[in-house]
Amino acid sequence: MDVNSQPLNGDTHPNKQFLNEVERLQCVLKEQDKLASIGLITAGILHEIRNPLNFIFNFSKVNAGLLDEFREVLAKGVNNLTHDDFDELKDIEVNLNRNLNKITENGQRAMRIIVNMLAQSRRENAEDFESTDINQLVDEFVKLAYHGIRGNNSVFNLSIITDFDASIGKVNINAHHLGRGLLNIVSNACYAMEQKSKQVQDGTYTPQLTVATKKTTEGFRISIMDNGTGIPDEIKENIFKPFFTTKTSSDGTGLGLSMTHDIIQKLHKGKLEVNSKAGEYTEFVIDIPVKY
Numbered sequence: 001m002d003v004n005s006q007p008l009n010g011d012t013h014p015n016k017q018f019l020n021e022v023e024r025l026q027c028v029l030k031e032q033d034k035l036a037s038i039g040l041i042t043a044g045i046l047h048e049i050r051n052p053l054n055f056i057f058n059f060s061k062v063n064a065g066l067l068d069e070f071r072e073v074l075a076k077g078v079n080n081l082t083h084d085d086f087d088e089l090k091d092i093e094v095n096l097n098r099n100l101n102k103i104t105e106n107g108q109r110a111m112r113i114i115v116n117m118l119a120q121s122r123r124e125n126a127e128d129f130e131s132t133d134i135n136q137l138v139d140e141f142v143k144l145a146y147h148g149i150r151g152n153n154s155v156f157n158l159s160i161i162t163d164f165d166a167s168i169g170k171v172n173i174n175a176h177h178l179g180r181g182l183l184n185i186v187s188n189a190c191y192a193m194e195q196k197s198k199q200v201q202d203g204t205y206t207p208q209l210t211v212a213t214k215k216t217t218e219g220f221r222i223s224i225m226d227n228g229t230g231i232p233d234e235i236k237e238n239i240f241k242p243f244f245t246t247k248t249s250s251d252g253t254g255l256g257l258s259m260t261h262d263i264i265q266k267l268h269k270g271k272l273e274v275n276s277k278a279g280e281y282t283e284f285v286i287d288i289p290v291k292y
């Protein structure tokens, strides 16, 4: 705004006008911040619930197939059913029921994610810190991410090497959010290895995930390394930016690493770093300080 060009009369003194304008712009910025954070929460929810929704979708598909088999056996007519047929019906019923439980569990998980993320957006994060077994948390989320990928691609096999430092013990962290971060890092790793196994089909490639934890002088370190597609140097600087993705819109939102970065650096006052060589490997290193 050109302050000098304003008339000099009464209430419309240039300084006052200038201050009014600053106030107005501050309000606009505040409003924009609010909109941005609403966008982030919405995208965050979309990002997080894709995993349980995948389970729901896959188990529903399996159940539809089982139901077809069930109907085929029943179609023989009650007078023609053999003992084997009955056994088969019983088996199908057990599987249907097991899958239905998984569908319910994952529906509840999706609901919990929405409730937690909305609650999170309304309050400060500090109160959610709790004493947590880091090795158990890492192990749980590595398995969860692997099963997420296997749900979509049952032929994808992975060798997982773990090296857990038991001396870390229990530490005070926000398990809910750190779990989300780990889930994203490991899901990214699995995706990169799945892509590479599609590229290298001559039997020379074995996907391998190496997960290690270590007590450090300030706290603890988690490192997650995959031998997938790697990250080219020219995109390395972009991967922590919100909405940056090299995946199709049905495969990724591009919010995973920016959220993970915030969870580690802002929420836990830690550090998240990446080492990678295109075509060879990617390693994410998480350093979190704790008071022992």
Ligand SMILES: Nc1ncnc2c1ncn2[C@@H]1O[C@H](COP(=O)(O)OP(=O)(O)OP(=O)(O)O)[C@@H](O)[C@H]1O
Binding pocket: 047, 184, 188, 189, 190, 192, 226, 228, 229, 230, 231, 239, 240, 244, 245, 246, 247, 251, 252, 253, 254, 255, 256, 257, 258, 282
């Ligand atoms: N382990 C990895 N190997 C290769 N590339 C990776 C790896 N991790 C991340 N990337 C790159 O970083 C980009 C950003 O990752 P980020 O987790 O933020 O989003 P996304 O995985 O694409 O989407 P979403 O997390 O919503 O599924 C990815 O699209 C990919 O290009």
Ligand SMILES: [Mg+2]
Binding pocket: 184, 187, 188, 252, 255, 256, 257
């Ligand atoms: Mg991701």
